[in-house]
Amino acid sequence: MNLAYCWYEAAHWMLSPARVATDVTKRLFDDPSNPLNSTAYGRTVSAACELFERTTRRYGKPAFGLETTIVDGKKAAVTERVVWERPFGRVIAFDRAVKLSKPQPKLLIVAPMSGHFATLLRGTVEAFLPTHEVMITDWADARMVPLSEGRFDLDDYIDYLVAMFRTLGPELNVLAVCQPAVPVIAAIARMEAEQDPLTPATAVLMGGPIDTRRSPTGVNQLAEKRGIAWFERHCITQVPPAYPGVWRSVYPGFLQLSGFMAMNFDRHVNAHWDMFNHLVDGDGDSAEKHRDFYDEYLAVMDLTSEFYLQTVDKVFVRHELPKGDMLHRDKPVDLMAIRRCALMAVEGERDDISGVGQTLAALDLTSNLSSDKKLYHLQPGVGHYGVFNGSRFRAEIVPRIGEFIKNHARTNTAR
Structure with a gap:
């Protein structure tokens, strides 16, 4: 049995304490009453905390929001x-x-x-x-x-x-x-x-x-080179407990996403580095565009x-x-x-x-x-x-x- 899904769930669980600590730190440095809030050091710490939170977050299904x-x-x-x-x-x-x-x-x-x-x-x-x-x-x-x-x-x-x-x-x-x-x-x-x-x-x-x-x-070339047996062996796993579809055999969204990210890895790394710099520089508009795109791009579903x-x-x-x-x-x-x-x-x-x-x-x-x-x-x-x-x-x-x-x-x- 492919245990990839179980390991993925375990990794999120183990990161929970770090995410809590990061959230508390960010709130502290974002507080207007904190004298470090308006300094380059304070913005750097806050930006680092946000990047950690966003790269370890599990993104839920977005809304269309077309009003x-x-x-x-x-x-x-x-x-x-x-x-x-x-x-x-x-x-x-x-x-x-x-x-x-x-x-x-x-x-x-x-x-x-x-x-x-x-x-x-x-x-x-x-x-x-x-x-x-x-x-x-x-x-x-x-x-x-x-x-x-x-x-x-x-x-x-x-x-x-x-x-x-x-x-x-x-x-x-x-x-x-x-x-x-x-x-x-x-x-x-x-x-x-x-x-x-x-x-x-x-x-x-x-x-x-x-x-x-x-x-x-x-x-296309990867599919032809590997063949269907390789995909069945390496990409298929079972939904773990705590979900309605428990034990359903799936191709999990996080594997699909990792493949897309790997195709343009440098672009995604540069995009996150740019967001970090925008946050440090106080460029909220540019940072918000990054958030909007990745809130959608990182939200994935299983097949x-x-x-x-x-x-x-x-x-x-x-x-x-x-x-x-x-x-x-x-x-x-x-x-x-x-x-x-x-x-x-x-x-x-x-x-x-x-x-x-x-x-x-x-x-x-x-x-x-x-x-x-x-x-x-x-x-x-x-x-x-x-x-x-x-x-x-x-x-x-x-x-x-x-x-x-x-x-x-x-x-x-x-x-």
């Missing part, structure tokens, strides 16, 4: 509402308190199930709120799901998507960010094969691993082992989808069945997770979909994160997606 948006030039309050739910995931709708002269397109954002919570796409949701009826998948942390709820594998994931599409349709538009590009297009292919009238009108695939043989990245291992095997090792070998519930996932759902592929020029061409492959593999229902956009100067967040995403990518949806949103009405 208002601007629709048709008017400020509107935003509230969250659950519109679909099953044990391993739910869909949250962002309702806007505004009267519209005409309906706006429905947009379901499918968040990645790859270690981070759906709130990582807060900026994505915020960018589309003024012009779309936005919903997002909110996947469950596997350690919080009791064993009695059963398994959740890649077939289940696709089943969930099909159920969502049918419930939230008709005229649904789907946007898949990174990992879900494969199950989203697989779900659409199965619905198209069955001529399902609730097949989404459009699907936008962003930085997704449709064919990882194209421009393979370090992530069921069966879903994780199947994804690695089918997507990154065997390349089943582009080879035409992928099955869902023993039925073929034939991308040539897609004839009605318009597809857009978006990639980042500097993406080091999903290389250039991997998402574009979706357009090449859907040869029975007419060219006027396909669109490709390569965004210069952005990496993986910049494909779905940041200033270039808002200024250049969002308008193109909006125009694509507008042009094709009604194509599913004629059956």
Whole structure:
């Protein structure tokens, strides 16, 4: 049995006394009545204490915190509402308190199930709120799901998507960010094969691993080099007691996070060093930006082992989808069945997770979909994160997606 999770829990427990002492020290040096508070020494001690606290903290699931948006030039309050739910995931709708002269397109954002919570796409949701009826998948942390709820594998994931599409349709538009590009297009292919009238009108695939043989990245090469047995032996562990999902076999979020951090270790070290200097210099605004980013980035969730291992095997090792070998519930996932759902592929020029061409492959593999229902956009100067967040995403990518949806949103009405 892999005891990584138990050791991880034990490490947090053993650090508790040090965290308490650090918290007391920081409060002491932050106290305005302390004469050392305004000195360089006092700020240095306080900054060191905060960095220790932040690098040893267990980050909980963040809130979306989207309270208002601007629709048709008017400020509107935003509230969250659950519109679909099953044990391993739910869909949250962002309702806007505004009267519209005409309906706006429905947009379901499918968040990645790859270690981070759906709130990582807060900026994505915020960018589309003024012009779309936005919903997002909110996947469950596997350690919080009791064993009695059963398994959740890649077939289940696709089943969930099909159920969502049918419930939230008709005229649904789907946007898949990174990992879900494969199950989203697989779900659409199965619905198209069955001529399902609730097949989404459009699907936008962003930085997704449709064919990882194209421009393979370090992530892709590692999967092929190690093979599925290595991942099962080194990455799978059991949820320890004290969680609802006790003894569930999972790929823990902290291992996923450590892998992402290791890919850009120097960048993360420099970012924390910069934050330390900002705190010492009294630059609160810069330090706050750092806090906001890492509060989100360091909040992670566990994945069921069966879903994780199947994804690695089918997507990154065997390349089943582009080879035409992928099955869902023993039925073929034939991308040539897609004839009605318009597809857009978006990639980042500097993406080091999903290389250039991997998402574009979706357009090449859907040869029975007419060219006027396909669109490709390569965004210069952005990496993986910049494909779905940041200033270039808002200024250049969002308008193109909006125009694509507008042009094709009604194509599913004629059956």
